[in-house]
Amino acid sequence: MPGEGDVLAPECPGEEPVFAGVERPLHIVHALESWPYRAPLFKPAGSTERMTRVGHRLLTAARERVQERWPGLEITTALVAEETAQALRDQPDKAFELVLGSRGRGGFAGMLLGSTSLRMAARPAVPLVIVRGDAADRGEIVVGIDLLRDAGAVLEYAFESAALRDARLRVVHAWQTFGTLVEAGYAVDADQIELDLRAQTIEAYKPLRTEYPSVDAMDEIIMEHPVTALSNASRNARLLVVGAHQRHWAAPRLGSIAHGVIHHARCPVAVIPSA
Incomplete structure (x- = not known):
């Protein structure tokens, strides 16, 4: 063992x-x-x-x-x-x-994820790294966070990974509701929404900046679907970190964002268990 x-x-x-x-x-x-x-x-x-x-x-x-x-x-x-x-x-x-x-036999080139990887990601007992895309020795670490959930474990893993690799860390929060509200005809102050989301994002990882002073951390607010935002961010990344966000009220299932990301990411993906 x-x-x-x-x-x-x-x-x-x-x-x-x-x-x-x-x-x-x-x-x-x-x-x-x-x-x-x-x-x-x-x-x-x-x-x-x-x-x-x-x-x-x-x-x-x-x-x-x-x-x-x-x-x-x-x-x-x-x-x-x-x-x-x-x-x-x-x-x-x-x-x-x-x-x-990440070897699989899917029907689409962008979704070649093996069934074992998908099953293990649905209920990881420890952080799970799925190696897909280009496992580059250079590039930044990207972490996607959900401000409605406790992102402590996800951010901790991302900061430690960035410190160990001497890499820059990009903390991404994507907000998909913006486009829906605009299409529905609501008056939306996009600039204020972005400012509020950025302030919440900075507050979420603020304690870790002290714990990992060598990590060059930056934040990015993206007004689009999280899977799209994180998949695009993964193109120039060496590692993408997301939370599993399991659903405990039924059979163990991987959260929809993590599920989409591990299918479409262009770099290795670390799936962190829910607290």
Whole structure:
């Protein structure tokens, strides 16, 4: 099982790992989904042994690849015979965050998100980073906040990520009601609304500016749908941070904003659990 503060990452060929902190160990998990071969009718001779050998080779290759770039990083691996999403849910009890790839088989190029990533994002126990787009070494950290919800955990993660990467932080609040009111014929003082929203946004992250004095933080108020605003902001970002905003009154479901963002973002997305 992972040690305290581990970063968990399933083996993901072709993806560069994204770490929130270089001091944390990395635990690489490969899930061996053997259910098609459990029925005698579909189980070729020696299939379990072959799948196990392949799984261990994948883990070894992943470990060697990471060690080439981060030779001093503490790395452990695990081969788990379980359905992928369940195997990952069983792992992060003491982890700092979970890192997944975004491979999928969707019908649209802009929505190629794997089902495992989407299922894990619906109820993350720890911060979940979905690696998609260009995992650039440069660029700013973008965090989207909802002023109607407690954004403390989301902002804390974003400020820490910016401090660790020595990156500028852009705090974005998008307000979609503006266009609706205008279309309905209401008189709207756009300038005053933007001033009020900016003041609330600055107040939300003000305590963290003291805690992270090295972080160059700026705020941006955008009068459009949050998914559109954050997806556009992600084009020049190295990481986009959003809250999960789960709905607790029914089955666990990912909030609509986070759901849209992880489908359309152009950079890795960190989904932070609701408090």
